Amino acid sequence: MLATSSRNLGVIVQAKILIVEDEPAIAELLAFNVMQAGFIALRAEDAPSAWQQIRDHSPDLILLDWMLPETSGVVIAKQLRADARTCDIPIIMLTARGDERDKILGLESGADDYITKPFSPRELMARIRAVLRRHIPIMPDENVSAGGLELSPVTHRVTAKGHSIELGPTEFRLLQFFMTHTERVYSRTQLLDQVWGTQVFVEERTVDVHIRRLRAALEPAGMDNLIQTVRGSGYRFSTT
Amino acid sequence: MLATSSRNLGVIVQAKILIVEDEPAIAELLAFNVMQAGFIALRAEDAPSAWQQIRDHSPDLILLDWMLPETSGVVIAKQLRADARTCDIPIIMLTARGDERDKILGLESGADDYITKPFSPRELMARIRAVLRRHIPIMPDENVSAGGLELSPVTHRVTAKGHSIELGPTEFRLLQFFMTHTERVYSRTQLLDQVWGTQVFVEERTVDVHIRRLRAALEPAGMDNLIQTVRGSGYRFSTT
DNA sequence: AGCACCGTGTCACACGGTTGTCATAATTTC
DNA sequence: GAAATTATGACAACCGTGTGACACGGTGCT
Numbered sequence: 001m002l003a004t005s006s007r008n009l010g011v012i013v014q015a016k017i018l019i020v021e022d023e024p025a026i027a028e029l030l031a032f033n034v035m036q037a038g039f040i041a042l043r044a045e046d047a048p049s050a051w052q053q054i055r056d057h058s059p060d061l062i063l064l065d066w067m068l069p070e071t072s073g074v075v076i077a078k079q080l081r082a083d084a085r086t087c088d089i090p091i092i093m094l095t096a097r098g099d100e101r102d103k104i105l106g107l108e109s110g111a112d113d114y115i116t117k118p119f120s121p122r123e124l125m126a127r128i129r130a131v132l133r134r135h136i137p138i139m140p141d142e143n144v145s146a147g148g149l150e151l152s153p154v155t156h157r158v159t160a161k162g163h164s165i166e167l168g169p170t171e172f173r174l175l176q177f178f179m180t181h182t183e184r185v186y187s188r189t190q191l192l193d194q195v196w197g198t199q200v201f202v203e204e205r206t207v208d209v210h211i212r213r214l215r216a217a218l219e220p221a222g223m224d225n226l227i228q229t230v231r232g233s234g235y236r237f238s239t240t
Numbered sequence: 241m242l243a244t245s246s247r248n249l250g251v252i253v254q255a256k257i258l259i260v261e262d263e264p265a266i267a268e269l270l271a272f273n274v275m276q277a278g279f280i281a282l283r284a285e286d287a288p289s290a291w292q293q294i295r296d297h298s299p300d301l302i303l304l305d306w307m308l309p310e311t312s313g314v315v316i317a318k319q320l321r322a323d324a325r326t327c328d329i330p331i332i333m334l335t336a337r338g339d340e341r342d343k344i345l346g347l348e349s350g351a352d353d354y355i356t357k358p359f360s361p362r363e364l365m366a367r368i369r370a371v372l373r374r375h376i377p378i379m380p381d382e383n384v385s386a387g388g389l390e391l392s393p394v395t396h397r398v399t400a401k402g403h404s405i406e407l408g409p410t411e412f413r414l415l416q417f418f419m420t421h422t423e424r425v426y427s428r429t430q431l432l433d434q435v436w437g438t439q440v441f442v443e444e445r446t447v448d449v450h451i452r453r454l455r456a457a458l459e460p461a462g463m464d465n466l467i468q469t470v471r472g473s474g475y476r477f478s479t480t
Numbered sequence: 481a482g483c484a485c486c487g488t489g490t491c492a493c494a495c496g497g498t499t500g501t502c503a504t505a506a507t508t509t510c
Numbered sequence: 511g512a513a514a515t516t517a518t519g520a521c522a523a524c525c526g527t528g529t530g531a532c533a534c535g536g537t538g539c540t
Contacts, residue, residue: 088292126441133429142322154322155478156425156470168498169472205516206500212517213499231508231515408487446489448527453488471497471526483540491532498525506517 015132018042018059020050020076021094022069030063033121034128047071054086061132064111066095077111090131094119144179147226147239149218151179160221170195171214178227178237187234211235255372258282258299260290260316261334262309270303273361277368287311294326301372304351306335317351328421330371334359384419387466387479389458391419400461410435411454418467418477427474451475 017039021027024045031041042057044050047070053059062080064073073093080086093114112131115124141153150159158165158175167175173195186194188207196202215224228236257279261267264285271281282297284290286309293299302320304313313333320326333354352371355364384391390399393416398405407415413435426434428447436442455464468476 123441130438130441133433142318154327154425155423155476156473170499202499203501205502208516209500209518229516410488442488443490445491445527449489449529452528469527481540484538486535486537488534488536489532490534491530493529493531495528496525497527499523500521501523502519502521504518504520506515508513508515510511510513 015060016040016042016057017128018044018050018053018057018062020044020047020062020068020073021065022046022067023065026065026094030124033124034063036121037125037128039128047076050076054080054089059089061128062089062091063128064091064093066093092127092131144176146179146182146237147223149175149179149223149226151176160218160223163221165217165221167217168213170210171217174210174214178235182237182239185230185233185236191234207235255300256280256282256297257368258284258290258293258297258302260284260287260302260308260313261305262286262307263305266305266334270364273364274303274368276361277365279368287316290316294320294329299329301368302329302331303368304331304333306333327424332367332371384416386419386422387463387477389415389419389463389466391416400458400463403461405457405461407457408453410450411457414450414454418475422477422479425470425473425476431474447475 017034019027019030019034019041021030021043022045027043027045031043034041042053042059044053046068050062054062064077066073068076077091077093080089080091090112093111095114095116113127115127143153144151148160149165152158153176156172158167158172174191177191177195188204191207192200192202192204211227211229215227218224218226226237226239228238230236257274259267259270259274259281261270261283262285267283267285271283274281282293282299284293290302294302304317306313308316317331317333320329320331330352333351335354335356353367355367382393384393388400389405391412392398396412398407398412398415414431417431417435421434428444431447432440432442432444451467451469455467458464458466466477466479468478470476
């Protein structure tokens, strides 16, 4: 599992994190850590440029300094929460004083979490990940059954009339895609996009190999004929 | 997690109840009764906003209307059950027709109870309390037995066909979680959230070590194969 | 206090499974 | 038969997991 990026339905997205901090040294430190962890770091040093960044890039999370030159972080947080377009963006407050009152105020103003300076990079990243984890949209993965096969994403099991079928991760995703998109031909490129993800560059012929491996796993149950080759076009999952 | 979940502690602070209902009048009525009874009422009028609420507030119980504009309540219920993060949330179905078939379908789709409109507030609250009573004490203090293992939270003991099994606190909680959530794959992140808690920051690979320690403790009884590795996904407690 | 002990989290390393790629054989199409 | 396309077998690199060791903090004991 890539700890650095939020995974959703097989597609890897790189979360964008906006750092709103006026002290350059701290901003630099934050940006470094954030990028080190594999996120995209956006930066703003005051409220106007923060809004600009939010409008242009719609970040997935905002690290917001408590103390800012013009507008305080709390005000920004409240404004973010007031706008329908931004009220869903999670906020982590950065505060210098380990004051308990700051914590209360920060949370009341709509922050999802807060962290006091100085902070360890590990803790910061952990909190970021925790907050992001809570905000990843829930995509229900339902059990699928087709052509006598039963696939259960939650238990990560595949069965075919009693036979238990062992699959590697890639073959599992491949079969899952086929079972949720039956009776239709998919080119190798389409399969790569859907199963491997768009950002991965893999040889087209690799699909052949995984098709073969999937068939081999299905063969003991006599269900390998479900995966059909359509010459010149690609592959198809068909019950007939 | 800052929004203190009403579970976990075993003590019901204030259960959050999500009302999914498109008719404003009925939603209002429900909310009023729920709040009157001392619960926190969340509201959603369609499937998307319901998911939003679930994601943000993780309610302790869901009142789900049978008939909804876009996605039917049954579909939502099934999706809730399919997701590891939501499968434990109890559901009470609201149905207008006193039809017996609805009841069957509703229960099959994973609802814990159902109630037909019109209903008396007293009956509704009684059912809510009954369902909550059954569901809150999942983690705390209930003896569990699965796969030939017996776990008793009150005495903090684990036995496997005569063998007494010694576990450290963390391994105990880990096993308890697995035994109350069998046959389902959990990622390291999910296990950290569920067993360690969301505000604890621990390396993901630490889970491996505790899995190993748990297996080592189970090995003398020959039950270490109950904890299965699902490569690329996580771990699973399975009796098969 | 000093001590040993336990539980825990982290790391480094080893091992095996998985994966992508290629060369080659088999198959289909014209 | 030749060309195009796909199936197969083999292989090396990589990644994920298992494992042992160690450090740290807490607890109870002498």
